[in-house]
Amino acid sequence: MVDVHAALDSAGLKNVHVREYVQYWAELTGAARVEVVSASDDARLISEALAEGEILPAGEGCYYSRSYAKDTARSEERTVVATSNPADKGVYNNWHPTAEMRPLLEERMRGASAGKTMYVVPYLMAPSGSPLERYAAGVELTDCRTVALHMIRMARVGVHYIEELADPDSFVRAVHVTGDLEKLGQGTPEDQRYFVTIADERTILHFGSSYGGNALLGKIAHGLRQAAYDGWASGEFLAEQFMLIGITDKVTGRRYHICGGFPSASGKTNLAMMLAPDELSDRYRVDFYGDDIAWLRVDPDDGKIYGLNPEFGVFGVAKDTNETTNPTALKAVAPGTGTLFTNVAYNDETHEVWWEGRTPKPPADVTGWRDWTGTLISERVPEDADAPWAHPNSRFTTTLANVPNIAPDFDDPKGVPIDAIIFGGRASDREPLIRAITDLAEGVYDGLTLGAEATFAAEGVDGVLRYDPMSMRPFMAYPEGAYAAHWLKVIGSAASKPIFAHVNWFQRDPEDGHYLWPGYRDNLRPLLWLLRLAEGEVRGRQTPVGIVPTKDELDLDGVAITPQDLETILTIDTPRWKEEMTYREQHLKQFNDLPEDIWQAHRRVAAALDDAD
Ligand code: OXD
Numbered sequence: 131m132v133d134v135h136a137a138l139d140s141a142g143l144k145n146v147h148v149r150e151y152v153q154y155w156a157e158l159t160g161a162a163r164v165e166v167v168s169a170s171d172d173a174r175l176i177s178e179a180l181a182e183g184e185i186l187p188a189g190e191g192c193y194y195s196r197s198y199a200k201d202t203a204r205s206e207e208r209t210v211v212a213t214s215n216p217a218d219k220g221v222y223n224n225w226h227p228t229a230e231m232r233p234l235l236e237e238r239m240r241g242a243s244a245g246k247t248m249y250v251v252p253y254l255m256a257p258s259g260s261p262l263e264r265y266a267a268g269v270e271l272t273d274c275r276t277v278a279l280h281m282i283r284m285a286r287v288g289v290h291y292i293e294e295l296a297d298p299d300s301f302v303r304a305v306h307v308t309g310d311l312e313k314l315g316q317g318t319p320e321d322q323r324y325f326v327t328i329a330d331e332r333t334i335l336h337f338g339s340s341y342g343g344n345a346l347l348g349k350i351a352h353g354l355r356q357a358a359y360d361g362w363a364s365g366e367f368l369a370e371q372f373m374l375i376g377i378t379d380k381v382t383g384r385r386y387h388i389c390g391g392f393p394s395a396s397g398k399t400n401l402a403m404m405l406a407p408d409e410l411s412d413r414y415r416v417d418f419y420g421d422d423i424a425w426l427r428v429d430p431d432d433g434k435i436y437g438l439n440p441e442f443g444v445f446g447v448a449k450d451t452n453e454t455t456n457p458t459a460l461k462a463v464a465p466g467t468g469t470l471f472t473n474v475a476y477n478d479e480t481h482e483v484w485w486e487g488r489t490p491k492p493p494a495d496v497t498g499w500r501d502w503t504g505t506l507i508s509e510r511v512p513e514d515a516d517a518p519w520a521h522p523n524s525r526f527t528t529t530l531a532n533v534p535n536i537a538p539d540f541d542d543p544k545g546v547p548i549d550a551i552i553f554g555g556r557a558s559d560r561e562p563l564i565r566a567i568t569d570l571a572e573g574v575y576d577g578l579t580l581g582a583e584a585t586f587a588a589e590g591v592d593g594v595l596r597y598d599p600m601s602m603r604p605f606m607a608y609p610e611g612a613y614a615a616h617w618l619k620v621i622g623s624a625a626s627k628p629i630f631a632h633v634n635w636f637q638r639d640p641e642d643g644h645y646l647w648p649g650y651r652d653n654l655r656p657l658l659w660l661l662r663l664a665e666g667e668v669r670g671r672q673t674p675v676g677i678v679p680t681k682d683e684l685d686l687d688g689v690a691i692t693p694q695d696l697e698t699i700l701t702i703d704t705p706r707w708k709e710e711m712t713y714r715e716q717h718l719k720q721f722n723d724l725p726e727d728i729w730q731a732h733r734r735v736a737a738a739l740d741d742a743d
């Protein structure tokens with residue numbers, strides 16, 4: 131049997147609680163070797179993974195891997211939050227009792243790492259010294275080397291993080307066992323996979339995938355599900371699937387910070403990495419803090435809400451990333467950045483990578499190019515001729531520091547004061563460019579009724595949103611009523627509260643389908659208006675659903691938009707909104723114990739829409 135203690139001794143890992151935990155799981159999974167990983171092991175692990183063919187070179191200092199073809203995305207149906215308290219069951223958290231889930235996972239994991247190395251990855255999901263540090267430490271055990279390599283990019287990884295804990299037993303136990311991917315029946319009634327967060331025991335057990343969203347346990351399982359539960363149980367903070375940016379006014383020297391939630395495919399990463407449009411770049415600078423997770427707390431010193439990105443890297447969707455949509459992301463994955471690409475197209479001969487939307491057309495010379503499944507493009511069967519070269523969920527993994535406009539204080543342990551919280555879906559009509567909300571309960575209500583239009587018929591009914599409260603639907607850890615109450619409590623306890631807003635870059639012309647707003651870098655303009663509104667420099671126009679800018683309050687210097695389109699995106703379509711209110715009511719009624727403040731906010735908005743007739 132593997133000598134766990136010798137491996138831990140040689141890595142200088144002394145924390146007895148960690149040692150016991152590793153010993154238990156090494157025995158249960160039957161791993162042949164145990165190896166402790168720190169960020170300084172990256173170069174060696176990369177060489178080993180190259181030698182074993184687990185990754186391939188993708189230009190200087192960048193790498194590529196393909197995953198098993200049925201293992202390319204998160205699986206919401208197989209993801210469970212378990213606790214010992216049935217009252218923790220919500221609508222979205224797929225709650226099961228721990229007594230049922232733990233034995234099930236142990237059974238699946240037993241002996242499942244036989245012959246493999248178990249990598250012990252101690253990590254911190256926060257900058258060191260953060261006031262939330264005690265919720266941030268974890269130790270992932272994984273039997274997959276590429277998962278360890280991803281963790282080094284996505285989290286702060288090193289033995290010292292768990293040797294220096296104030297409470298040595300306070301770390302998340304995060305176990306990842308890949309399983310035999312070809313025998314797991316993914317997506318069938320015999321599906322063997324389980325992705326379980328035992329939230330009240332701070333234990334994560336994921337079996338049956340090596341895809342990042344299921345296997346990088348620091349990110350979604352710890353950074354979102356576990357942290358959301360911890361934030362609620364302690365009453366101390368919120369953990370949200372939010373991007374976080376800074377905006378500096380170079381003339382006044384003022385710095386602002388905005389965070390916010392967007393359901394998938396609503397442009398969150400592009401917004402997070404946006405640069406100021408050319409016409410405004412002399413005056414404003416946009417800094418990147420994070421594209422996916424923010425933890426929010428009230429600072430006792432100044433009573434403000436502070437936000438921090440617990441991650442160390444970006445696990446971004448490659449599709450449609452290009453010079454127009456996200457030039458900073460392209461620089462963040464350039465040669466020399468250590469980027470890991472997954473499931474994009476790859477050229478065996480030149481080691482280039484490509485994905486749909488990278489350039490308008492795929493490379494004309496297909497020599498050496500293979501699609502994400504590994505099939506040579508030149509040898510594709512005729513039925514597959516038009517299939518995408520890259521998987522739609524293909525990814526790049528790079529560290530935050532590679533993003534050219536990374537904020538200078540991105541690793542300030544305190545986080546940064548939050549001036550505004552925004553929500554944005556993808557709505558082809560009804561939702562104006564921006565509407566600001568100054569009332570706390572109405573802001574939280576707006577987050578709870580966030581949604582995106584169904585992207586294909588099977589996903590929903592035309593015109594009805596797929597609601598995704600605060601963009602947390604897949605990561606909700608505890609009941610929604612309690613979640614809303616926790617939001618009201620945390621933000622409500624701040625001495626100075628952020629302003630809320632709902633944004634929408636995606637209104638279309640009903641006749642020819644063109645987008646009414648240019649989007650991308652120009653999205654800074656409505657955000658600047660919001661900050662000016664919060665400062666009392668503009669007043670906007672009150673509507674039943676919030677304050678919208680007047681045309682002359684928006685800085686539109688250099689924006690190509692017709693007066694008619696501008697009018698549409700700054701107008702409230704009252705009949706469509708009234709229709710939406712009936713759907714919202716049905717949506718909110720699912721949740722037990724929704725605070726009365728939220729229902730009152732709903733009724734106020736509904737009454738204001740009625741009065742608007
Ligand atoms: C996600 C991600 O799945 O951030 O939301 O990867």
Ligand code: MN
Pocket residue numbers: 371422
């Ligand atoms: Mn995400």
